[in-house]
Amino acid sequence: MKIKSTIILLLFAAGINAQDVFVTKPYLQIGSSPSAQSLKVLWHAADTDAVWAVERKDANSDAWVKSGEPTFTKVAVMGVAAHRVYHASFTGLVAGSRFTYRILKDGKDVFTAQAQASKSVEQPYRFVVMGDIGAETVDQKKLAEQAFLVKPDFVAVPGDIVYENGLISDYTKKFWPVYNADKVGMAGAPIMRSVPFVAAVGNHDADSRDLDKNPDALAYYMYWDQPLNGPTGKEGSAIVPILKGSDANKKAFYDAAGGAYPRMTNFSFDYGNAHWTVLDADTYVDWTDKELTDWVTKDLETSKTATWHFVMFHHPGFNSSKEHYEQQHMRLLSPIFEKNKVDIVFNGHVHNYQRSYPMTFEPIKKGTLLVGGKENKNIRGRVVPGTWVLDKTFDGKTNTIPKGIIYVITGAGGQELYNPEQEKDTDSWQKFTSHFISTVHSLTVADVNGKKVTIRQLDTNGKELDSFTITK
DSSP states (O other): OHHHHHHHHHHHHTTOOTTOOOSEEEEEEOOSSOBTTBEEEEEEEESSOOOEEEEEEETTOOOOEEOOOOEEEEEOOTTSOOEEEEEEEEOSOOTTOEEEEEEEETTEEEEEEEEEOOOOTTSOEEEEEOOSOBSOOHHHHHHHHHHHHTOOSEEEEESOOBSSSOOHHHHHHHTHHHHTOSSSBTTBOSOTTTSOEEEEOOHHHHSOOBTTTOTTOOTHHHHOOOOOOSOOOOBTSSSBOOOBSOHHHHHHHHHHHGGGTTTTTSEEEEETTEEEEEOOOOTTSOTTOHHHHHHHHHHHHTTTTSSEEEEEOSSOSSOOSSTTTTOOGGGGGHHHHHHTTOOEEEEOSSSSEEEEOSEEEEEOTTOEEEEETTTTOEEEEEEOOEEEEEOTTOOSSSOOOOSSBEEEEEOOSSSOOSOGGGSSOGGGSOTTEEEEEOSSOEEEEEEEETTEEEEEEEETTOOEEEEEEEEO
């Protein structure tokens, strides 16, 4: 009996809940108003009333400080057990500091974890970028372990968070158990409870919009807490396609998504000395629309005090793979990026690693829209020809000042790899491509220290596949 009790206590101390207190255990987000002094913690619990509280203890203190009162949205869509998504705020944090937090239910400590506040403008920091991840594969889990081991300050996901259809059930099987595991190992790592993830939507996250067919679709809007400072948009506009389904199914989704829908797909935030612009690159978005391009322009123009400018979206404009080569619509934004001194664009969608030469690009008009499907109405993308200028003197070692933007595709985060036959067939690469690695899964690690950024691409064993440095 004593042995059994000891096991239960050990499990409880590790954050494992024997009584199923959580539907999904606590995880961190940057929230709608990110800063170095604040973070959000979210968790999912059964749809029953309870008194929840959040407390934190700073590294140099023994005193627990109560955080703001948790709020919740209710997820009650067809085919899924009703549950609540709780949100609570940590405020008054010391930038870059470690702290302990705990979740209390009805006065009892039911979860404890270590976390870290976001970094300030003056502090160096590290982030991981990995796309096309939630595929429930061995390589996905190995990369989750590698992401944990490099100790990032946050993780950025350039789309296709879960496969195949962005469902609640996809998150349940392929996401939470991997990135919010109770221990680091072959199953994943407890990374989300310690540092926040930031995500752009991919086609597998946002294309399923028939709620009669998939009532638990578009879970992205239910489970992420990110800025809502992008263009408002409305269904049927250039930004947001029409949502299909019965009135009951649509209402259930709207209630679950709260204020996140449909705005949480184009947004921006500052982290450390960098400004991030996160965009929805799905083919349903019309990036010839002036409202959209004006918002991107204004967002970048008003962030000129940042040392670094990073942009993240799913579909790459510059891609040498045979897969998705025709989806070039995001090339239309290159002149805006160049005018506003964007440094690196991070993409997914193509399941391998590619790095461009530093480049500038001038599109020829607006390109040609591609459609397909039985009725020849499904938008596939847009072919955008144009003229590029490549900086081949940049090597990221001795010459670290690029002339132009570097485009990084880091979509080898777990799903099956694309075009391994092209890795050594350099004749199949487009002229803008400098590196192409398609035979191993990998993730991107970025270290930012003042006016220096170093990028490394690591495989599932932590082996370095590529690296380069940019300085200003």
